[in-house]
Amino acid sequence: MTSADDETTEVRTLDRILSGLVDPEDAPPELREVARLVRVAQGPASEAELSNAALFATEIAAVVRRSTAPAASPRWRGRVAKVVSAKVIALAVALVLGGGVAAAATGSLPAPIQRVVSDGLHHIGIAVPRPSSQRRIGPSRPGSQARAGLCQAYREAASHASALPAASLAELKLLADQAGESLAAYCEPAPLHPAATAVSASRSHRPSKPAPRAHGSAPAKTGHPASSKSHGRSHGGGGPVTSGPPTAGGRKQGMTSPGHGSNEGKAHRHHGSLPVTSHTHGTAPSQGKRHVHKGGSGKGPTPTTTTEPITTTTTTTLVHGNGGGSPGSGDGGHGRSGRPGRKGTRAAASRPLGLASCKSGAVFIAARGQSSCVSVGKEAQQI
Amino acid sequence: MEDRDLDTAVEAAGRGEEWAASLLYRAVQPLLLRYLGQKAPGHEQDLASETWLAAAQSLPRFEGDFARFRALLFTIARRRVVDHYRRQGRRPRAVVLEEEADFADLRPGPEDLVEQMSASEAVAALVGSLPEAQAEVILLRVLAGLSVEEAAQVMGRSAGSVRILQHRALRRLAKKFQGEGVTR
Numbered sequence: 001m002t003s004a005d006d007e008t009t010e011v012r013t014l015d016r017i018l019s020g021l022v023d024p025e026d027a028p029p030e031l032r033e034v035a036r037l038v039r040v041a042q043g044p045a046s047e048a049e050l051s052n053a054a055l056f057a058t059e060i061a062a063v064v065r066r067s068t069a070p071a072a073s074p075r076w077r078g079r080v081a082k083v084v085s086a087k088v089i090a091l092a093v094a095l096v097l098g099g100g101v102a103a104a105a106t107g108s109l110p111a112p113i114q115r116v117v118s119d120g121l122h123h124i125g126i127a128v129p130r131p132s133s134q135r136r137i138g139p140s141r142p143g144s145q146a147r148a149g150l151c152q153a154y155r156e157a158a159s160h161a162s163a164l165p166a167a168s169l170a171e172l173k174l175l176a177d178q179a180g181e182s183l184a185a186y187c188e189p190a191p192l193h194p195a196a197t198a199v200s201a202s203r204s205h206r207p208s209k210p211a212p213r214a215h216g217s218a219p220a221k222t223g224h225p226a227s228s229k230s231h232g233r234s235h236g237g238g239g240p241v242t243s244g245p246p247t248a249g250g251r252k253q254g255m256t257s258p259g260h261g262s263n264e265g266k267a268h269r270h271h272g273s274l275p276v277t278s279h280t281h282g283t284a285p286s287q288g289k290r291h292v293h294k295g296g297s298g299k300g301p302t303p304t305t306t307t308e309p310i311t312t313t314t315t316t317t318l319v320h321g322n323g324g325g326s327p328g329s330g331d332g333g334h335g336r337s338g339r340p341g342r343k344g345t346r347a348a349a350s351r352p353l354g355l356a357s358c359k360s361g362a363v364f365i366a367a368r369g370q371s372s373c374v375s376v377g378k379e380a381q382q383i
Numbered sequence: 384m385e386d387r388d389l390d391t392a393v394e395a396a397g398r399g400e401e402w403a404a405s406l407l408y409r410a411v412q413p414l415l416l417r418y419l420g421q422k423a424p425g426h427e428q429d430l431a432s433e434t435w436l437a438a439a440q441s442l443p444r445f446e447g448d449f450a451r452f453r454a455l456l457f458t459i460a461r462r463r464v465v466d467h468y469r470r471q472g473r474r475p476r477a478v479v480l481e482e483e484a485d486f487a488d489l490r491p492g493p494e495d496l497v498e499q500m501s502a503s504e505a506v507a508a509l510v511g512s513l514p515e516a517q518a519e520v521i522l523l524r525v526l527a528g529l530s531v532e533e534a535a536q537v538m539g540r541s542a543g544s545v546r547i548l549q550h551r552a553l554r555r556l557a558k559k560f561q562g563e564g565v566t567r
Contacts (some may be wrong), residue, residue, distance in 0.1 A: 011546070014553055016532070018524040030557035036497045038525050042503035045413035056435060063439035065399035217558030243545065 147175055151187035389449035397442045408435070411453055414526045415460055419505045421522060422464040430467060434460040450528060457527035458537050512559060519553035520545055 016022045017035045020042045027035040157164040176186035178263040204252070389410055395403030415434060419427035437459045438452075445452065500508065509525065510518035516538075523534040535545040 011550075014549065015524075017553075018521070018549070019528070020525070030561055031553060033497065033560040034509070034553060034556050037500075037505045037509045040497060041417065041502055041525055042508060043502045043505075045499065049413040049416050050409055053405060053408055056412070057401055057408050058431075060404040060408065060439040060442075061396070061399050061401040063436060064396060064404070064442045065486070067440045068399055068443045083505050316484055327394065 146171070147186070150175065154183065154187050386449055391428065393418060393442075393449050394454045397445055399443075404439075407449075407452065410449075411456055412455075413526075415456060417503050418457065419460060419525045420462065421506055421510060421518070422461075422505050423467050424512065426467060430460065430463045433463050437463075450530070452536070454529050454533050457529065458524065461537060497522070513552050513555060517548050517555070520548045521552050524549065533539055 013022065013028065014031075016028055017031055018038060020035075021036050022035050024032050024035040024039065103168070150168055153168055154164050154172055161171075173183060176183050179186055387467065389406065392406040392410075393404040396407055401454075412431065412435075415431050416427050419430045419434075434456060438456050443456070447455075473513055497505065497508075506522070506526065510521050513521065519538060520534055523529045523537060527534075527537075528542065529537065530547050531549065532542045535542040540548075
């Protein structure tokens with residue numbers, strides 16, 4: 001037997017001793033006591049060591065059974081279910097949010113919600129239609145959407161002495177023909193109900209705020225005979241709230257509150273007393289203390305003569321109280337004076353009877369032979 | 384009890400059968416207490432309960448015979464010991480030799496003394512004078528019934544390293560018992 005064999009035998013013996021498989025008498029003399037100790041160490045259990053065996057066994061079995069239940073179903077099922085659930089939830093949320101945003105952008109939300117959303121988004125620079133606190137009066141015309149856009153383009157083109165694209169013009173003519181009206185008449189905003197007090201009373205005081213299209217639209221043509229009328233309407237974006245036609249400020253207003261919504265815009269928040277204000281005429285830097293007066297004093301863009309006259313069909317005139325600015329825009333005096341109204345007072349001086357009688361916070365409204373100052377604030381005074 | 388019965392018990396215990404759990408408990412719990420009694424004196428009952436709870440939770444997915452189950456149980460127990468001392472912020476007690484001198488004069492003779500020892504005392508006599516690593520090898524080999532390879536896996540060492548530790552431990556014990564005799 002080699003030394004290697006001896007070593008192997010010794011290792012085996014040691015393994016057997018430690019496993020308790022070697023009788024102490026058969027173990028090497030030097031490891032005999034070790035073998036004895038191992039046997040005792042592996043000896044039978046004492047009473048103390050198994051004192052609660054039954055209780056423990058019951059508990060162990062119960063734990064095993066509890067653990068068996070979830071283990072019966074494959075884990076991947078739970079994971080897949082979780083993933084699918086998460087995706088479904090995410091999709092639902094996205095749909096709801098997307099739908100909500102779309103509805104808000106189109107002004108389709110319920111008025112209170114739309115108002116909140118509009119105000120909230122306005123603070124972060126997103127223009128969303130804001131429902132007017134005033135109701136629209138008068139029947140809506142058919143095809144108002146297309147009509148609004150086309151008419152806006154038409155008026156803008158007219159104000160800038162430019163031509164409307166042929167396609168748009170053709171379509172507009174078609175709509176006008178269908179309505180049995182001339183182009184100009186067709187693009188006139190709907191008549192303002194006398195009771196409608198949605199008057200654009202103020203302009204934004206923010207001189208730096210650009211409102212490039214604010215004036216373009218409505219500028220009554222220079223020397224238009226019915227300047228005041230046409231004027232009042234032309235700025236309907238800031239003023240007339242009834243018809244909701246796209247006005248010069250239409251784009252901007254269209255974004256905020258088509259037709260009339262803009263009136264409740266920023267200026268309203270700024271000048272709380274005014275329920276409706278216009279903020280679409282920002283190009284005319286307001287210089288006065290009261291924006292409703294001086295907004296029209298403007299430095300607004302010079303109105304240009306259109307090749308096709310815009311006839312006015314309504315008799316509504318919206319004038320701000322106190323002889324202030326022209327209705328709703330810096331070019332308030334345009335129609336009347338044939339040039340941009342520089343001073344609201346000057347425009348007021350040439351206005352119809354009773355115009356100057358309206359006090360601050362009221363607007364002058366003349367419609368169908370009747371005129372009145374309609375309160376837009378605390379200081380309103382009824383004539 | 385034959386190992387076949389215990390193998391069957393392991394399988395049945397995985398299904399939550401109480402008789403099988405009882406059989407396994409009775410077979411392993413004494414050894415477990417002795418092991419834990421050396422590793423964490425005074426806390427062996429609590430640590431054993433934690434060990435069984437963890438083992439029971441893994442039983443439904445366990446695949447193997449009784450030997451493997453016992454190895455699993457001691458592996459869990461060893462981790463519980465480590466956690467126990469980690470919670471207490473100190474290292475495990477490795478060697479307990481304080482009483483050795485007290486009984487030195489009382490020993491009637493190695494054989495008689497061993498015959499009168501309890502299992503726990505025998506375990507203490509085996510590993511009480513050994514360094515921690517050697518004691519661990521002896522405990523895992525004697526009480527847990529682990530092979531050299533299994534013990535090496537549990538301890539995170541190589542099989543050769545465990546063999547060396549085991550050899551040194553036995554030589555140390557042989558030398559001790561030949562010179563001093565068995566003490567407790």
